[in-house]
Amino acid sequence: MRPDPSLADLPLRPELIGEEPYGAPQLAVDVQLNVNENPFAPSAEIAADMAATLTAAATAFNRYPDREAKRLRCALARYLGHGLDLDNVWAANGSNEVMTHILGAFAGPGRTLLAFTPTYSMYPEYARNTHTRYVTAPRHPDFTLDADLVLAAIAEHDADVVIITTPNNPTGTPTPLSVTEAVLQGTDAIVVIDEAYQEFSKHPENTALTLLPSYGNLIVSRTMSKAFALAGGRVGYLAAAPAIVDACRIVRLPYHLSSQTQLVAEVALRHADHLLGQVDQLRRTRDEMLVRLPQLGVEVIDSDANFCLFGPFADRHDVWQRLLDRGVLVRETGPQGWLRVSVGTPDETEAFYAALAEVLKEVR
Structure with a gap:
């Protein structure tokens, strides 16, 4: 093989x-x-706490981290409440690694992962990388789910693992707890409720965590990237029956979560009240966005997350590019013709409104 091979020259998996x-x-x-x-960076107080914590621990960085992340898992259990403890919680490098642990334990060759489109674009990649068959079923036209739709898809595809994303990405659509419970009553498949944006929902207390005591096949997945402003920290976690946590421990790589990551996450959890106060502000901005976008002349999908799906556009890429030309970057994702915008700071959000108003005058 030549010394500078291209991807085409390499023996990639087919x-x-x-x-x-x-x-x-x-x-x-x-x-x-x-x-x-x-959009809100850690406050000076939180940043100082992180720096001091890492400095104090730096002399031990020659040692491996706690491979069970026990202190962090205990802190996450306290944050979640609902009677959870260390044995109910697992943590990893973002919810991405959490999902690969779930699929590594419960999916794989000869097994099937089911999701409901439109939804998070990484799910098929998790399946591909774990040699899992990936299948989808369409949501209703308003992007909602009901138990009949979900259970029919599970039966049709003989699914081993089912993902219900609520609030859904990229639409922001919630799935009622009653639907989740009806699905759990109707299947023995592993049911993953991906609550990455739950803290932003209009009723964050309506969480699948309340169902954990009754259903051993339920997994609730979350992340610290969003509500805790820790996207750079890479911490995701799940809550489930202890046996499911043990299954994830089997497939995780040793020392998968660095000491630094664990410590920074613990600091963020110590400041949960402040950080969740910022979530309240972002929720209010999201609610205002649901009003302002129609006033500008576009449709918007009702959202329980920290983003909104807006459109439709005959050429969404053109609109995306025109916004980018004005210094505003949104996401070209989801159903054809639609764009997704994250909730920003007040200044960022106003800049988005101004840029979109100019673009709409040009394209309509």
């Missing part, structure tokens, strides 16, 4: 040929509203 790495554009623009990050 299913990887022609594939490209996942990634939303990371562009240096003034207003970045494309990946649902929390």
Whole structure:
């Protein structure tokens, strides 16, 4: 083989040929509203706490981290409440790694993962990378789900693992607890409720965590990237029956969560009240966005997340580019013709409104 091979020269797995790495554009623009990050940086107090904590621990960085992340898992259990403890919680490098642990334990060759479209674009990649068959069923036209639709799809595809994303990405649509419970009553498949945006919902207390005591096949997945403004920290976690946590422990790589990551996450959890106060502000901005976007002349899907899906456009890429030309980056994702915008700071959000108003005058 030549010394500078191309991908085509390498003996890739067949299913990887022609594939490209996942990634939303990371562009240096003034207003970045494309990946649902929390726009508020850690406060000076939180940043100082993180720095002091890491400095104090630095002399032990020659040692491996706690491979069970026990202190972090205990802190996450306290945050979640609902009677959860260490044995009910698992943590990993973002909800991405959480999902690969779930599929590594319960999916794989000869097994099937079911999701409901439109939904998070990484699910098929998790399936591909774990040699899992990936199938989908369409949501209702208003992007909602009901138990009959879900259970029919489970039966049709003989699904082993089912993902219900609520609030859904990219639409922001919630799935009622009554639907989740009816699905759990009707299947023995592993049911993953992906609550990455739950803290932003209009009623965050309506969480599938309340169903955990009754259903051993339920997994509730969350992340610290959004509500806790810790996207750079890479911490995701799940809550489930202890046996499911043990299954994830079997497939995780040793020392998968660095000491630094665990410590920074613990600091963020110590400041949960402040950080969730910022979530309240973002929720109010989201609710205002649901009103302002129709006033500008576009449709918007009712959202329980920290983003809104808006459109439709005859040429959404053209609208995306025109916004980018004005220094505003949104996401070209979801159903054809629609764009997704993350909730930003007040200044960022106003800049988005102004840019969109100009673009709409040009394209309509």
